[in-house]
Amino acid sequence: MGSVDLRAYESCTLCPRKCGANRAAGELGVCGASSRVSVARAALHLWEEPPISGVTGSGTVFFAHCPLHCVYCQNSEISVRSIDAADNPWIERAVSVEELSDIFFDLQDQGANNINLVTATHYLPEVAGAIERARSGGLAIPFLLNTSGYESIEALRALDGLIDIYLTDFKYADSALAQRYSRAADYPQVAKEALAEMVRQTGAPKYRADGGEGELLVSGTVVRHLALPGCFEDSLAIIEYLGAEYGAQIALSLMSQFMPLADPDGFPEIARRIDPHEYDALVERAETLDFEECFIQDPSAAIEEYIPAFEGL
Numbered sequence: 262m263g264s265v266d267l268r269a270y271e272s273c274t275l276c277p278r279k280c281g282a283n284r285a286a287g288e289l290g291v292c293g294a295s296s297r298v299s300v301a302r303a304a305l306h307l308w309e310e311p312p313i314s315g316v317t318g319s320g321t322v323f324f325a326h327c328p329l330h331c332v333y334c335q336n337s338e339i340s341v342r343s344i345d346a347a348d349n350p351w352i353e354r355a356v357s358v359e360e361l362s363d364i365f366f367d368l369q370d371q372g373a374n375n376i377n378l379v380t381a382t383h384y385l386p387e388v389a390g391a392i393e394r395a396r397s398g399g400l401a402i403p404f405l406l407n408t409s410g411y412e413s414i415e416a417l418r419a420l421d422g423l424i425d426i427y428l429t430d431f432k433y434a435d436s437a438l439a440q441r442y443s444r445a446a447d448y449p450q451v452a453k454e455a456l457a458e459m460v461r462q463t464g465a466p467k468y469r470a471d472g473g474e475g476e477l478l479v480s481g482t483v484v485r486h487l488a489l490p491g492c493f494e495d496s497l498a499i500i501e502y503l504g505a506e507y508g509a510q511i512a513l514s515l516m517s518q519f520m521p522l523a524d525p526d527g528f529p530e531i532a533r534r535i536d537p538h539e540y541d542a543l544v545e546r547a548e549t550l551d552f553e554e555c556f557i558q559d560p561s562a563a564i565e566e567y568i569p570a571f572e573g574l
Contacts, residue, residue, distance in 0.1 A: 268285075269324065269385065269386055270283070270284040270285040270296040270386070271283055271284075271285045271286075271307065273290050273383075274413070274415070275290075275382060275383055275385050275413065275416055276290075276291070276292065276326075276328040276382065276383055276412070276413055276416070277411055277412070277413050277445075277447065277451045278290070278291040278292075278328050278409065278445075279413075284296045286534070290328070290383065291328050292326045292327055292328040292383040293326040293327070294325065294326040294384070295385055297355045298324070298355060298356050298357075298358050298361065298384045298387045298494055299324065299325035299354065299355055299356075299384075300322060300323065300324055300325065300327065300354055300361070300364070301320070301323045301324065301325045301339040301354075301458075302321070302322075302339075303320075303322045303323070303364050303367075303368065305317065305318030305319065305320060305321070305368070305371055305372070305373055306318055306319045306320075306321035306377065307319075309321075309377065309428070310428075310478075310483060310512075310514050310556045311475060311495045311556070312468060312471075312475065312476050312477050312478040312554075313374070313375065313377070313405065313428065313477075313483070314374070315374045315425070315471045315477050316471065316475075317371075317372035317373065317374060318371075318372065318373060318374065319373060319375055319377040319400070319405070320365070320368030320369065320371070320373025320374070320375060320376045320377055321377040321379060321407075322361075322365075322368075322376065322377065322378055322379060322381075322387060323336070323339060323379045323380070324378070324379060324381050324383075324384060325339045325340070326339070326340060326380075326383060327340035327380045327383070328375060328383055329409045329411050329443050329445060330413065330443060330444060330545060331409075331432070331442055331443045332442050332443070332528055332531075333442065333489070333519065333520075333521070333528075333531060335518075335520065336379075336380075338541065338561050340353045340380060356387075357387070358387050358391045359391075359394070361387060361388070361391035361504075362391040362392075362394040362395045363441055365391065365392075365395045365400055366395065366398070366400060366508075369400055369401070371400055373402060374402060374403075374471075374476075374477050375402050375403045375404065375405045375425075375426065375478075376395075376400075376402060376403070376404050376405065377405045377407050377428070378405065378406050378407060379405060379407040380407070380408065380409065381407075381408075382406070382412060382413075382420075384406070385416055385419060385420075388421060389420065389423060389540075392423045392424075393403055393423070394508040396423075397419065403425035403426055403478075403479055403480065404423060404424050404425050404426070405424070405426040405427070406420065406424045406426070406427050406428065406429075407428045407429075407514040408427070408428070408429045408430065408455075409429075409432065410429045410430040410431050410432060410448075410451075410452040410455055410456065411443075411445060411448055411451055411452065412429075412451070412455040413451075413455075414454060414455065414458055417455060417458045417459065418458065418464070420462075421462050424462070424463075424478075425463070425479065425480045426463065426478055426480060426481060426482070426483070427459040427462075427463060427481075427482040427483070428482075428483045428485065428553070429452075429455070429456060429459060429482065429483070429484055429485065430452075430484075430485050430486070431484050431485070431486050431499050431503065432448060432452070432486070432487065433448050433449055433452075433495060433499040434449050434495050434499045434501075434502065435449070435495045435498075436448065436449055436450075438489075438492060438495055441528075442489075442531075447535075453502075454573040455558045456482070456484065456507075456511075459482045460482050460507060460510050460511060463480050463481050463482050463548055464480065464481065464510070465481060465509060465510050465511075465553060466478055466480070466481030466482070466483070466511070466512050466553050466554070467479050467480045467481055467540065473474070478512075481511070481553075482510075482511045482512070483511065483512045483513075483514055483518055484503055484507075484511050484512070484513055484514065485514040485515070485517055486499050486500065486503075486513070486516065487516040487518070487519055488515065488516065488517060488519060488520075488539070488540055488543060489519055489531060489535065489537050490519065490530065490533050490534065490535050490536070491529045491530050492541045493533065493536075493542070493543070495541050496539075497542075497543065497546060498545070500513070500515075500543060500546055500547050500550065501546070501550070503550075503552075504547070504550030504551060504552065505550075507520050507552075508550065508551035508552060508553075509551050509552065510553070511553060512552060512553045512554040512555070512556065513547055513552045513554070513555045513556070514555075515540075515543055515544055515547055515555065515556065515558070516558055516559050517535060517537075517540045517557075517558040517559070518558055519531075520534065521533055521534065521535060529562065544557050557562050
């Protein structure tokens with residue numbers, strides 16, 4: 262396990278953007294955040310992959326702001342636009358290490374199967390400290406990092422031994438698509454290196470019984486890929502790369518839930534839902550590869566009801 266202290270905010274390189282902002286002095290990084298840890302929502306989430314949510318839910322903590330800024334982000338209310346707490350006092354709350362750790366215990370008391378940290382590493386010093394405090398205080402459920410896949414190796418190494426499960430996106434194989442939709446041409450290479458580190462830390466997925474209702478993931482890496490409209494060849498390249506490079510070392514989650522929530526101006530090609538025939542073809546290809554498990558979605562998942570409401574803690 263690595264170590265992180267608050268000096269990491271003085272010239273921030275916590276994410277691959279390495280913007281160098283002095284967040285400790287109140288400057289905002291590319292992520293849009295200062296050094297104040299902001300939580301937008303903490304609640305049980307029933308709509309993650311089955312062995313993550315189980316019956317009682319995943320204890321999900323949504324952190325405000327994000328370094329990636331995908332134009333189609335479904336959580337843009339908290340991750341992309343700048344949040345004015347004066348105008349929206351209910352949408353985010355600044356928390357200390359102690360308060361964040363207490364949130365973890367509260368979620369465990371509610372029956373959470375895990376603590377699901379969504380877009381957390383731009384607050385790495387406090388997040389790591391809260392995990393350590395919770396573990397030393399007896400918290401017994403796994404910690405899960407829910408990430409875009411755009412993570413620095415240094416940040417991931419600092420989490421080695423703290424995170425049991427990685428739930429990571431693999432968004433693009435093509436750097437041109439990564440630049441167009443996330444302004445991150447380096448995304449494919451960064452995601453490959455990050456995924457290798459995640460799998461090194463967790464090993465192949467391991468499960469335990471969920472009270473007769475199925476199995477719960479206790480450690481391992483799940484890779485999500487959200488199919489985008491008109492990007493079939495890129496999706497296929499990702500699936501084939503993951504199958505060849507990792508196979509049974511990971512579980513794959515193929516997502517059909519893309520919704521054209523972003524303003525379509527400038528991005529007319531993704532101002533629609535995905536072609537179900539293309540999604541079916543991706544599923545058929547994935548099923549021929551040696552994944553530990555492959556989760557798929559019905560097209561009905563592409564509805565706004567499945568997007569969390571960010572109504573505070």
